[in-house]
Amino acid sequence: MTTRQIYDLAVKLAIKNDLRGVPAVQKYLARTKKKYQNLPAKDKAIFDQEKLTNPYSDSRILADHKKKQIKKIMAGIDMEGPELLLAKQLGDIDLVITHHPQGEALVDLSDVMSLQAQVLADYGVPINIAESVIKPRLSEVSRTLSPLNYDRWLDMAKMLGLDFICTHTTADNLSAAFIVKLLKAEAKGLDTVGDVLELLNAIPEYTVAAKKKNGLMIFSGEADDSCGKIVVTEFTGGTNGSKDMYEKMAQYGIGTIIGMHMSEEHRTEAKKYHINVIIASHAASDSLGMNLFLDEIEKQGIAVVPMSGLIRVKRFKK
Ligand SMILES: [Fe+2]
Secondary structure (H helix, E strand, O other): OOHHHHHHHHHHHHHHOOOOOHHHHHHHHHHHHHHHHOOOHHHHHHOOHHHHOOOOOOOEEEEOOOOOOOOEEEEEOOOOHHHHHHHHHHOOOOEEEEOOOOOHHHHOHHHHHHHHHHHHHHOOOOHHHHHHHHHHHHHHHHHHHOOOOOOHHHHHHHHHOOEEEEOOHHHHHHHHHHHHHHHHHOHHHOOEHHHHHHHHHOOHHHHHHHHOOOOOEEEEOOOOOEOOOEEEOOOOOOOOOOOOHHHHHHHOOOOEEEEOOOOHHHHHHHHHOOOEEEEOOHHHHHHHHHHHHHHHHHOOOOEEEEEOOOOOOOOOOO
C-alpha cells in the first residue's frame, strides 16, 4: 500500500462507521461539492479539494514522498518532533501516523464538529437546536487554534524524508461505533451507571489503562444511579462540544453520556442538569479507534510500531 492508499482506507472506514450513517455523510459531501462549485474563482483556487471526498477536516496527508510501498509504520497518539527523530533513527520507518491532528488538519479541526450536531439530532435533540447551540463553540475552537505554529512537525517530517499523516476523527469514528454497537448488544443488562462502567471496563484498552491508574471515571452521577438513555457524545467530531448542550440533552431525555474528556466548566453544567457522565480514558479511547484502523493495515502485511501512548491491542489473528 502507498501512503495515499492507507489514508484513503482511513477515510473509507470512517465513513462506513460514521454515527450519522453513510447516506447522511454522502449528503454532507454533496452539499460541500455544491458550495465549492458556487465559489468565485479566487476562492476556488484556495479551496481544500480533499473536502470533496473526505468529510473529516482533522484527518489529512501531511507529508507524502510518493513511496511505492509502505512496509513499516510508526503510529501514536501525539507524534511530534521527538517521535519523528526516533522514526528516522530506527532507519526502516516509511510512514508516521499521528492520531491528534497537525498542520491544516489542526487549524481546521472545528469544521468536523458539525458532526456532533447531527449525532445529537439522531439521539433526539432537534437538529435546529443542536446546530444553533454548537455553532458558537465551532468559532470559539477556530479562534483558539488560529495562532498555533501548526506546520512545525510536518516541516520536520518532510526534511527527514518521512511520510506523515494524521487520522483523528477517522479513528474516533471507529471507537464511537464500536462502543455504540456494544451498548446496543448489551442494552438489556444496563440499568445503572455502574453497569455501563463494568461493560466498558472489559474492553482491553480500558483494562490496560485502569492498571496504569488511568481507567474510566464517573465525572457526574454515582455508580448506583439509573443510567437512563445512554449516548456516546464527545467521543468523535473533533473536541469538546458546547457546554450549553447539557440543558438540551436533559430536556430531550438523555440520561448518561460517555465521552473521552471533559473540562470542569462542562462538568459543572452536566451536573446542573442531572446528566450522568462517564469519561473513558482519553489515551485508551484514542487507542481503541487507532487499533481498529491499524488492524486493517496490519492485515495487508504492513508492520506497525506503536508509540506515544498508543495502547496497541490487535483484534485479528495472523
Ligand atoms: Fe484524542
